[in-house]
């Protein structure tokens with residue numbers, strides 16, 4: 001008996017030395033979700049965040065910051081400044097007259113505007129002007145720089161798939177070597193893009209649903225995403241209002257997704273962008289997904305009820321996260337007002353990989369796949 005014990009100890013240490021682990025020891029670690037690195041549900045409150053951003057806009061010069069953003073850092077993922085293990089985000093502030101240099105990178109990026117007119121992102125030669133509620137895309141591989149031509153600060157929420165790009169180990173790097181040439185001249189490196197597309201190019205080409213120009217090249221630079229880079233808030237509101245007469249989804253209310261108008265696919269390969277409208281009094285069912293979602297409250301107030309009895313309370317401009325595997329429902333707590341949530345998830349990634357699962361809990365407690 002003693003001998004076997006001794007042999008087992010030898011087995012363990014010899015295995016370790018050879019870079020081998022014993023399954024019967026590891027099994028608990030593999031199977032117990034407590035051992036996994038996952039984000040936790042969390043809210044970043046605008047009333048706390050706004051003064052810090054305002055302070056940063058005062059004392060952190062753009063030349064130093066390069067991009068002036070405070071990053072939404074999930075407390076469970078420290079020291080990484082990530083919202084989930086797939087999604088990264090921040091809140092950016094540009095003072096009047098400020099600008100940020102051109103670059104590109106493998107992660108896809110997006111801006112959702114919270115405040116100010118006169119802000120813009122130049123993407124592949126298009127100057128995308130922005131106002132509150134507009135969505136601006138910089139799909140992976142597209143050159144982009146920002147600026148504020150307006151009279152007041154511009155503030156937006158950035159969402160990127162950076163952790164996914166990093167976790168997939170594709171050794172992504174930022175690229176700064178942007179060159180432009182006039183016909184017949186040598187290419188010169190530049191810090192901003194020359195605007196080469198018509199004002200409102202994306203909107204003119206693609207914003208009429210169901211109709212696509214057939215004489216235009218839809219490939220924009222090295223983009224693997226939608227050729228439409230701007231989605232106007234006014235169009236989203238029009239769509240949502242038209243949909244009010246239809247029966248809402250039991251979990252997500254009246255919801256729409258921004259799509260690539262040439263394919264109907266998500267606007268970037270990895271993430272889905274959309275808006276949920278919860279009318280006053282709507283009582284959604286609980287749901288659970290294998291995907292993770294981050295939200296920004298565009299209008300109204302409410303709370304996310306979690307299965308463990310905890311709740312996340314939020315109001316306008318707050319940002320919050322519901323990680324994969326969480327039972328949750330969003331409740332509009334303002335009896336006289338619509339609730340509108342901007343929602344970004346990694347659902348397209350999970351779907352493509354065969355990992356997507358979505359469940360709904362009915363009023364009687366039964367759980368159904370959806």
Ligand code: 1HN
Nearest residue numbers: 067069105109144146158162
């Ligand atoms: C990025 O491209 C921006 O362009 C902001 O505004 C933050 C963080 C990491 C990687 C790329 C931007 C970023 C970023």
